[in-house]
Amino acid sequence: MSVLALLLAGPLQAWGASARFARRTTEHAPTKSGVIGLLAAAQGRERTADLADLAGLRFGVRVDQPGTRIRDYQTAKHFDTGKSMPVSERFYLADAVFVAAVEGDDTLIDDLHRAVQAPVYLPYLGRRSCPPARRVDIGVHRDQSLEQVLADQEWRAAGWYQRSRKRESTVPLTTFVDATPGDSRNDSVRDLPLSFDPLHRRYALRGVRTDTVDVPNPKARRSAPPDHNPTILLGGD
Amino acid sequence: MSRTILDLHVLQTVPPSNINRDDTGAPKTAIYGGVRRARVSSQAWKRATRLAFDSLLDPGELGTRTKRVAELLAERIRELDSSIEEREAWTLAAETVQTATGSKIEVPKRRADAAKKKGEGEPAPESAYLMFLSARQRDGLAELAVEGRADIKAFLKDKDNKKRAKEIADTRHSVDIALFGRMVADGADINVDAAAQVAHAISVHAVENESDYYTAVDDRNTDAEPGAGMIGTVEFNSATLYRYAALDVDLLRKNLGEGLRDDEPVTEPLRRAVEAFVRGFVESLPSGKLNTFGNNTLPDAVIVKLRTSRPISFVGAFEEPVMLGNGHLQEASGRLADYIPEVELAYGAEDGTDTWVLRIGRSTEKLSGLGTELSLPDLVSAVGAAVAQRPAPAK
Numbered sequence: 001m002s003v004l005a006l007l008l009a010g011p012l013q014a015w016g017a018s019a020r021f022a023r024r025t026t027e028h029a030p031t032k033s034g035v036i037g038l039l040a041a042a043q044g045r046e047r048t049a050d051l052a053d054l055a056g057l058r059f060g061v062r063v064d065q066p067g068t069r070i071r072d073y074q075t076a077k078h079f080d081t082g083k084s085m086p087v088s089e090r091f092y093l094a095d096a097v098f099v100a101a102v103e104g105d106d107t108l109i110d111d112l113h114r115a116v117q118a119p120v121y122l123p124y125l126g127r128r129s130c131p132p133a134r135r136v137d138i139g140v141h142r143d144q145s146l147e148q149v150l151a152d153q154e155w156r157a158a159g160w161y162q163r164s165r166k167r168e169s170t171v172p173l174t175t176f177v178d179a180t181p182g183d184s185r186n187d188s189v190r191d192l193p194l195s196f197d198p199l200h201r202r203y204a205l206r207g208v209r210t211d212t213v214d215v216p217n218p219k220a221r222r223s224a225p226p227d228h229n230p231t232i233l234l235g236g237d
Numbered sequence: 238m239s240r241t242i243l244d245l246h247v248l249q250t251v252p253p254s255n256i257n258r259d260d261t262g263a264p265k266t267a268i269y270g271g272v273r274r275a276r277v278s279s280q281a282w283k284r285a286t287r288l289a290f291d292s293l294l295d296p297g298e299l300g301t302r303t304k305r306v307a308e309l310l311a312e313r314i315r316e317l318d319s320s321i322e323e324r325e326a327w328t329l330a331a332e333t334v335q336t337a338t339g340s341k342i343e344v345p346k347r348r349a350d351a352a353k354k355k356g357e358g359e360p361a362p363e364s365a366y367l368m369f370l371s372a373r374q375r376d377g378l379a380e381l382a383v384e385g386r387a388d389i390k391a392f393l394k395d396k397d398n399k400k401r402a403k404e405i406a407d408t409r410h411s412v413d414i415a416l417f418g419r420m421v422a423d424g425a426d427i428n429v430d431a432a433a434q435v436a437h438a439i440s441v442h443a444v445e446n447e448s449d450y451y452t453a454v455d456d457r458n459t460d461a462e463p464g465a466g467m468i469g470t471v472e473f474n475s476a477t478l479y480r481y482a483a484l485d486v487d488l489l490r491k492n493l494g495e496g497l498r499d500d501e502p503v504t505e506p507l508r509r510a511v512e513a514f515v516r517g518f519v520e521s522l523p524s525g526k527l528n529t530f531g532n533n534t535l536p537d538a539v540i541v542k543l544r545t546s547r548p549i550s551f552v553g554a555f556e557e558p559v560m561l562g563n564g565h566l567q568e569a570s571g572r573l574a575d576y577i578p579e580v581e582l583a584y585g586a587e588d589g590t591d592t593w594v595l596r597i598g599r600s601t602e603k604l605s606g607l608g609t610e611l612s613l614p615d616l617v618s619a620v621g622a623a624v625a626q627r628p629a630p631a632k
């Protein structure tokens with residue numbers, strides 16, 4: 001088994017799980033369907049292609065910088081008649097950074113790794129107008145579990161964000177990982193893609209386990225506060 | 238696989254303006270690098286680019302997006318054969334489009350009822366969704382419809398004719414559909430994946446929206462009522478924007494198909510489309526509140542890259558917001574000049590990356606070393622020529 005880690009960072013991202021019609025919402029973290037879509041597009045799969053192997057990958061994501069949700073109000077005018085079309089609301093995550101990872105057998109992971117380095121369809125972060133701002137591919141990890149990779153990856157938040165938390169030498173980061181049988185606490189999200197066929201998109205429910213991992217903050221204040229214990233002077237034990 | 242990807246990077250300063258506003262009338266914004274930025278949505282700039290195509294390309298190379306496909310096609314059918322009555326042409330058109338796209342074309346009930354009430358004849362059938370038909374697709378379908386005029390239903394039932402109709406709808410996409418895609422919600426087999434990707438433009442620096450309080454005097458005011466005729470506020474901001482777009486040249490080539498005219502090279506449609514895209518994207522400006530603010534500017538710097546593996550956005554250069562210093566433009570140019578080689582070195586500079594630069598004035602001097610410096614017309618034709626020379630990817 002191998003794990004492919006991906007860095008999802010950009011001014012805007014949008015990861016819809018229950019977005020329908022004129023109200024296009026976003027979740028707080030990348031969805032499995034969104035990331036599988038990114039990988040399938042990188043491989044150049046058509047929308048109607050079989051996804052079973054990709055949907056079968058174990059998926060997890062770590063919130064390195066949560067970002068802010070912004071709302072975009074979108075009007076459209078008919079290009080030829082000039083008539084107004086229904087207005088829509090689009091939500092984006094602005095200024096967010098995530099580490100996403102998929103775990104699966106070596107051949108498939110290597111193939112996906114090559115694909116993200118030279119993608120067939122141009123990559124985007126959930127919505128076409130959201131190109132990634134940094135390199136998406138951050139490497140393949142052999143003989144490690146998804147959980148390990150998410151715990152070991154360095155903190156990928158922006159410099160300003162790391163500085164803003166300089167008082168914390170380690171920061172707790174939330175992870176959302178595919179639930180395994182026996183997980184007692186998990187939520188479910190309808191974001192497991194069965195088909196991206198535009199005529200009949202289908203998603204199944206996916207169990208998600210929420211955890212936190214602690215990662216070091218490289219911008220933490222160097223010198224630890226002096227070892228100062230005023231009660232020592234008072235003697236006693 | 239050989240691959241050709243074009244990316245475009247633009248620095249453009251706009252004075253007080255409100256190019257793209259939200260439902261409260263305020264200029265759109267986003268947060269990046271922890272601070273608020275001016276934002277112009279990708280959708281707004283794509284529309285401006287498409288509008289610019291009108292003056293850059295022959296209308297025959299563009300598409301029409303409409304529900305009234307039957308009427309549109311019927312016009313062409315009657316041009317081909319003037320003996321066909323309007324109603325018959327509508328039926329021919331509806332049948333042909335229905336076969337070609339799989340979408341229902343029928344008279345909307347509401348319209349039919351309204352016409353009946355007024356004692357008028359049945360109106361033209363429409364599609365349920367906006368359909369995007371290129372001029373070339375329209376011509377092809379019209380020719381087919383005229384050919385099967387005698388008994389259109391039986392004609393289209395024929396397997397070969399059915400296939401021909403589908404093929405016409407599925408190929409020979411005109412330039413703007415090939416670039417920006419098409420939506421036919423229920424004819425998935427003729428959906429076109431857009432070859433261009435346009436990011437939301439954001440300012441390289443922090444921005445707060447400002448509010449302009451105005452009063453307007455009534456010219457016919459009397460002394461008895463000397464107040465203002467009306468008062469109001471307009472929100473605005475000023476920004477130096479980073480604009481980014483990427484173009485999958487290989488997908489564009491596939492969407493457009495090869496040129497069919499004997500007197501020009503097969504790459505001619507591709508070259509013309511790429512040139513129109515570069516020029517249209519660089520020169521266009523969404524027209525929001527343009528007459529109020531007169532913010533007609535052109536970009537101060539343009540960088541165009543032709544790559545072989547994946548597009549790269551340089552927005553990361555501005556994650557840390559630019560401070561005023563010697564002006565946002567100069568600082569932003571410096572950032573790009575440092576950032577671009579750094580990113581390309583870190584991730585392995587690809588062989589065969591071509592870079593062209595257009596820049597104005599002393600503030601953008603630092604960008605001059607990044608590539609071949611040209612004026613816009615020369616840059617556009619240099620990009621077009623380079624694209625036409627690139628090999629098509631192996632199938």
